[in-house]
Amino acid sequence: EAGVTQSPTHLIKTRGQQVTLRCSPISGHTSVYWYQQALGLGLQFLLWYDEGEERNRGNFPPRFSGRQFPNYSSELNVNALELEDSALYLCASSLTGVHYEQYFGPGTRLTVT
Amino acid sequence: AQKITQTQPGMFVQEKEAVTLDCTYDTSDQSYGLFWYKQPSSGEMIFLIYQGSYDEQNATEGRYSLNFQKARKSANLVISASQLGDSAMYFCAMWYNQGGKLIFGQGTELSVKP
Numbered sequence: 001e002a003g004v005t006q007s008p009t010h011l012i013k014t015r016g017q018q019v020t021l022r023c024s025p026i027s028g029h030t031s032v033y034w035y036q037q038a039l040g041l042g043l044q045f046l047l048w049y050d051e052g053e054e055r056n057r058g059n060f061p062p063r064f065s066g067r068q069f070p071n072y073s074s075e076l077n078v079n080a081l082e083l084e085d086s087a088l089y090l091c092a093s094s095l096t097g098v099h100y101e102q103y104f105g106p107g108t109r110l111t112v113t
Numbered sequence: 114a115q116k117i118t119q120t121q122p123g124m125f126v127q128e129k130e131a132v133t134l135d136c137t138y139d140t141s142d143q144s145y146g147l148f149w150y151k152q153p154s155s156g157e158m159i160f161l162i163y164q165g166s167y168d169e170q171n172a173t174e175g176r177y178s179l180n181f182q183k184a185r186k187s188a189n190l191v192i193s194a195s196q197l198g199d200s201a202m203y204f205c206a207m208w209y210n211q212g213g214k215l216i217f218g219q220g221t222e223l224s225v226k227p
Contacts, residue, residue: 042217100146100208104158
């Protein structure tokens, strides 16, 4: 069974640009979660999508947004990139209602210069 | 407010010895779950072990065991017979019954010496 996949693996952007990160959940999983891990820090919850709807949002500005598609894959969009957005962005998926059992993807490493 | 605290930024252990990684948590919820994840340098988060707040016995998964002391709000990870491949960052996390999110500690970097 394929795990959670994320693309791209690495990304370099300039301050002020916009970026889109992608995540495909494990087959059968309908919930997708996004986390940000800045260098040397723990994971910070960003967003939770379930059945196409945004269910919860972490303490991040509105320029962080996303969506979930009918096939349950998800995108994370970050507008007006700032230097402190440089981080590893991890996506996780779970079965609906079993959100304590989250499986993580390999992450996308974003560098903002 | 929910919070996870890992007070050991870095730990060293000799190969084949046991090591305990500390984790304390704070929550007013009665129903919650505690997790440990391993993050190698590649970045992927690998699930190690889970303990539910109502579980009376400590969780074990192979060489990993979770020392759950509910009254003290601690959930320490014990790794027995350390291996070189155990060198990684270890994160303690808590899921609580609203919001559908995991709260993570700051992590402990474990280095296993040959």
